[in-house]
Amino acid sequence: YRAKSSPQRYMFYNADMSSGLAERIALARDLKAALQSDDGQLSLVFQPQFDLATQTLIGAEALMRWQHPQHGPISPGVFIPIAEERGMMLMICHWVIDAACRQLLAWQSAGARFPGRMAINIAAQQMEDAAFPQWVERRVRSFGLSPELFELELTESGMMRNIDLAIELAGQLSDAGFTLAIDDFGTGYSSLAYLKQLPADKLKIDQSFVRNMQDHPNDHAIVATIVAMGRTLGMSTIAEGIESDAQAAALRQLGCQEGQGYQFGRPESPETFASRWLG
């Protein structure tokens, strides 16, 4: 059975199918092989990010995709947690940074101008590795690229795992020139006392609050609070998961500067992204 030859039977490998230990071990093994051989199973897709007031493109988030030779597409919601529990996030991070740098260079040499920054997801394990800031700066510079081109998304819950180290490493990343955004913000129980010590540039409002902000006053209030908190701390805010005009308008009205979501654009292959968004 090959996914490509029978599209009717094509299905997503989901969290239930990967709940058994044996399945998870097998997937981890396949993922490791895919990372090492880099034979095209893994790729990056790019989702545009916009200035909400001017509707101009300000960058893109790079998101990983895995086309498994037998199981078909496996979502990062399934394979990232497996990679995390099996200590593979360093390998993932290296692969993603390299792929993102190569893509920026490929667009450049094709004459497609990429504005703003490329946002890259950084796992909690990286923020517990004291060598990470120096490594990632050297790595992007080895491609002839500058850290100013990148926004690193660090999850709020990941930062809280070892907050003192995370504050120190965030400081080094920021000094190196990377922009720092706190991803899935609002879901990770960080205290204001810690937040004000974090040299982050942006709070990225979790999509769970954006999704319900029209119908649930509580979620609307949480979004308003996050935007106000950002303003107080000197950080901008970006909303993820914007699926309607009404949500975009409500966010704009609250003073949220940036946004990302299906309303503006889905994650796309490099070719589609370039033809749709890059001049």
Ligand code: C2E
């Ligand atoms: P995330 O970083 O919070 O990424 C946002 C997720 O929301 C993406 O799912 C994106 O496709 C999806 N999304 C964007 N706009 C909308 C929208 O309007 N509506 C809805 N319903 N969803 C939207 P994706 O690509 O499946 O990634 C899921 C998670 O997997 C990411 O959450 C991130 O935590 C992780 N991930 C993905 N790629 C990487 C990677 O390269 N490295 C690491 N460490 N984690 C990654």
Ligand code: MG
């Ligand atoms: Mg993200």
Ligand code: MG
């Ligand atoms: Mg997010």
Ligand code: MG
């Ligand atoms: Mg999220």
